[in-house]
Amino acid sequence: MTLTPANAEQTQNLDADRTPRGSVLGAEEAGTVPVLGAEEAVRVAGRLAAQIAAGAAERDSRRILPVGEVRALAESGLLAISVPEAYGGAGLPASVVAEVFRIIAAGDPNVAQIPHSHFVYLNQAVRQGSGAQKQRIFAEVLQGRTIGNAQSERGTAHVRDFRTTLTPDGPGRWRLNGTKFYCTGALLADRVAVLAHRGVDGPMAVAWVDRDAPGLEVIDDWDAVGQRTTASGTVRLTDVAVTDEWITPYAVMFDAPQTYGAYAQLLHAAIDAGIARAALDDAAEFVRTKSRPYPDAGVLRAADDPLVVQAFGDLELAVRAADAVLGEAGRVLDRANADLTAETAGAASLAVAAARAITTKTSVEVSSRLFEVSGTRSALAELDLDRHWRNARTHTLHDPAAWKVQHLGRWAVDGVLPPRHGQI
Template sequence: MTVVNGQVAVLTSSEAIELAAALGDEFAKGAAERDRNRALPFAEVDALAASGLLAITVPALYGGADMPYSTVAEVFRLISKGDPNIGQIPHSHFVFLNQLRLQGAPAQQARIFPEVLAGRKVANAQSERGTKHVREITTTLTPDGDGRWRLNGTKYYCTGALFADWIPVLAHLGLDGPLHVAWVPHDADGLEILDDWNAVGQRTTASGTVRLNHVAVTEDLITDFAAEFTVPTTYGAVGQLLHAAIDAGIARAALGEASAFVTTKSRPYPDAGVERAVEDPLVVHAFGEMELSVRSAEALLAEAGRVVDNANADLDDQSAAAATLAVAAARAATTQAALDVSSRLFEVAGTRSALATAALDRHWRNARTHTLHDPAAWKIQHLGRWAVDGSLPPRHGQL
C-alpha cells in the first residue's frame, strides 16, 4: 500500500494484522544482514509508514482507524517476529500519539494527527544520563517572550529519532516546573541527532543521542506530561504492552529459527540412537518446553491487550490498575521467554549453531538489550504486592 492523495490507507483490524504479518515476513529476510552490518532500515521504516500501520491509533475524529491496543500489540508482535529492531523503532511513535490523545489540546491534535495520516513518523527524546534515576529529567523549557520557549538539554536512547519527522522531548517547564512534552520538528534549528547507538543488540534502532541547543518551541507545540499521572490512566500500560509485544516477537522468531536449523543442519547425538536430530527425544522435549514458554507469554500478551482495551472503555482506579497488572504479567513472561528461548536454542541446535554465519546469536543479543528497558523483577514485585494485600500499582510510565 502507498500514500494516496496525501493520506495512507485507513485499515481495519484484520487488514492491519494481515499486513503486519506480510511485512514482518519481508523484514525477516534482511534482518540478519542488517544486524551484521548495522545497516539502518530506512527503506523498511518508510514502507511501514506508507502501509498505514503507523496511523492505526489516530482517533476517528481525525479520520483514523482508532484501533484497539490489543490489535496494536499484535501488529507489534508480528513486525518484531520479522525484525525486532523495526518493531522497536515506532514504539515511541505510538506512545506519544497516545500522550497527544490524552493531554493534547484540540488544536494540537488537529495539527499532528493529520500529519500521521499523511505518513509522518514520531520518535522520542526522553531519557538522560548522569541523573539519579530514569525518571529524573534536567532538560528545560525556558521562557523566551509571549508564547515562546527555548529548549536545552541532551537526551540518550532516542530510539527512531533518525527516522522521525517529529521528536517529542520530555522537559521541565521552567527550571522547577512540571514535566511537559515539546513537539520538535526534525529540522528545527539547534536540534542535533547523532547516529552513535552502539549496543550488543537491537543494533539498528538508531537509539542514539539528541542534543537540544536553544531550540525554539511555541506554546502550541507543548503538551502537559505530569498531568498524565494525576488521574487513572493506561498511559504506562500501553507503552509496556508494546514492549512486551516486541519481546514476544523475539521469542517466537528465535524458536522458529531454531526449529529450521535443527531440521536442516543439526546432526544427531550418537547416544540418542536416531537418524536425525529432530528425532532425539531430548531435543523434542526441549522444543516442547520452549513452545510452552512462548505460548504462555503470547497468551498473557493477548490477555493484557484485552484488559487495556476494557480499561480504556471504562476508566477508573480499579480498571487502570487491572490493566497495569495484566501488562506487568505479560512483560515479565515475555522477558523470560525471549531470554530463555534465545539462549536455549543453541543447546538444541548444537555446535554449528554457534557459528557467526548462522546469525542465531542476534536473537539473544536483541532480547538481552531490549528487556533491559524496565526491570522485569519490579513487574513481579508489584504483582506480588497486589496478590498479598491488594495494593494498587503506582502510576508511571515504566509500569
C-alpha cells in the same frame, strides 16, 4: 537539524530516505496512508514481517539501519492505526496494536522498536493534546510522517529525573535546551517528542519538535550488544525554538487513573514476545535443515531426537504462554480504556506487569536455549543466530522485570494497586 550518522553507509541510507519524505510526505498535497481495520492491520503486519525478516541478520551483522523497512511501515498505514476515528483514523485498540508489534518484532525487533515511541506519544497526544494539537499531529501521521522520542537522559539520579528545559522566550515562545540519550526513532523520524521541564524545575511537558528544526542534532552513536539497528543514540537540543501550539502537558497525566504507562509497557512486552517466537522458529529451521543427530539418539535426523523434540515442546509451551498472557493484558487494557477508574487502570497495570515479566523471561530463555537444541554449528558468527539473545537481553533491560513481579506480589498479598507512573 544536524544528522551525525555512524558511518558513510548510514549517511547514504539516510540521504536516500530524506528526499521522498521531504518532497512527498511534507508537501501540502500529500495524500493519506491507508486506514486499516483490525484484521487488515494484522494481515499487512504479517506480510511486511516476512519481508523484513529476510534482511534482519544482515542488517544486524553489518549494522545497516532499516530505513526502507520503517518507511514501508509508514506507507502501509500500520503506523497510523491508533489515530482516533474522530481525526480520520481507525482508532484500533491497544490489543490490536500490540499484536501488530508482536508480528513485526518476530520479523525484526529492531524495526518494531523504532516506532514504539511513535505510538506512545500519539497516545500522549490523545490524552493531553488540545483539539487543534490533535488535528495537526494526527494529520501528519495520516500523511505517513513518523515520531521519534527524546525522553531519557544519562547521568541523572534515576530514570524519571530530567534536566532538559523549556525556557520562556516571549509570549507563547520557548527555547529548548538539553541532551537526551536512548532516543529510539529520532534519527529516522519527521518529528521528535522531547520530554522537558517547562521552566526551571517546572512541570513536565512534551515539545513536539520538527526534526529539521535549527538547534536539533541527532547523533547516531548507539553502540549496544543488541538492538543494534534501532539508532537509539543521542539528541542534543541547543536553543531550539518551540511555540505553545507544539507543547502538550505531561505531568498532569498521572494525577488521575490512566493507562499511559501500561500501554507503553504492553508494546515492550509484544516486542519481547516477537523475539521469542523468531528465536524458536529459527531454531526449528536450523534443526530441520542443518543439525546433525547425536549418535546415542539412534536417529537419522536431529529433528527426530526425542530429547530435542522434548526441548522444543517445552519452548513452544513457554512461547504460547507468553503470547496468551500478552493477549489477555491487551484485552484488559482495552476494557480499562473503555471504562477508566482507579480499579480498571490498576487491573490493566497488573495484567501488563504479568505480560512484561513472562515475555522477559521467555525471550531470554528461548533465545539462549536456541543453541542447546541446535548444536555447536549454530554458534557460527556467519549465521548471526546470537542476535536473538542479544536483542532479547538488551530490550528486556528497558524496565526491571523484578519490579513487575513485586507489584503483582503486593496486589496478591494486600490488594495494593501499582503506582501511577510511566513505567507500569
